Amino acid sequence: MENLEIEGSHKNFFIPSVSFNAKTGICELSGESFLEDTVEFYKPLINWVEDYIELVHGPLALIIRLTYFNTSTSRSILDILNILKDYEESGGEVVINWHFDENDIDMEEDIDDYIIDTGLDINKIPF
Amino acid sequence: MNYSKQVNILDYHSSFDQDTRISYKGPIDEKILQAIGTYIEGVLNKNQKASKKVFKIFIELAQNISYYSAEKNTMKNNKEIGVGMVIISEAEDTYNFMTGNLVKNDDIVSIIEKSEIINSLDREELREYKREQRKLPHSQKxxxxxxxxxxxxxxSHPLDIEVIPVDDDLSFFSIAVKIDK
Structure with a gap:
């Protein structure tokens, strides 16, 4: 299975950096996410995670270091987290580390909302 | 060409006070998003916390206009982009943000209903409402x-919503929000 790599950018729209590794199961999503077509951008990420679960069936660590995302993105993040929750419930090993600026109270609230929403153990790591 | 027949520019000018930082009317395309976004990040960056909030609010309201405004401009690439107004002003303790755009009268009831629900909820209830709504599938747009x-x-302030009927089909819908400095 191939890795998924997308280089982020901060231009008219903000593309997050994506680095999903099929060998290690470490999936990093960082930078800022504000896209012209959110659903289109996140579709390959969601497909990759689903393929990894089906084909590799190994441990998966999602590392999020987003400093900004819009509400449209927040819906796509929920889609990914829901897939991970299903994987965990079916016996998969899932770790989620969410790094956030300790001064960004709104971001911390967002993470808490995802924890309530999904029932996942998301490790909140302030920086 | 006599532009004054189309636009009363003095009226337009007079309607803004000296605290106005930005006023824009036109299609909210990606270049405008970038221009105003960069302005917010730059000029307001003396106050990072407020700047980030102003930016987040700008993106959400601007995207609402570009998706849902009943008034569209067709751009060079044949994309239809929603037209609306964006006004940012600065008071002593707050940044004030205002957007306005035409909406179809058919959509007014649901917009007002949603705004009234939002304004009736405290923060915890709002977060719960957001989680509920986020579970629904992505909208068409x-x-x-x-x-x-x-x-x-x-x-962290109520939305100040105003709807002004324009004609049988359309109304002008505006939202004003405050961000504490």
């Missing part, structure tokens, strides 16, 4: 139906 809820959460 790719939005998450939670833009206005997020604006209220980010600003």
């Amino acid at each position: 790719g939005g998450a139906n939670i833009g206005l809820i997020q604006v209220a959460l980010t600003s």
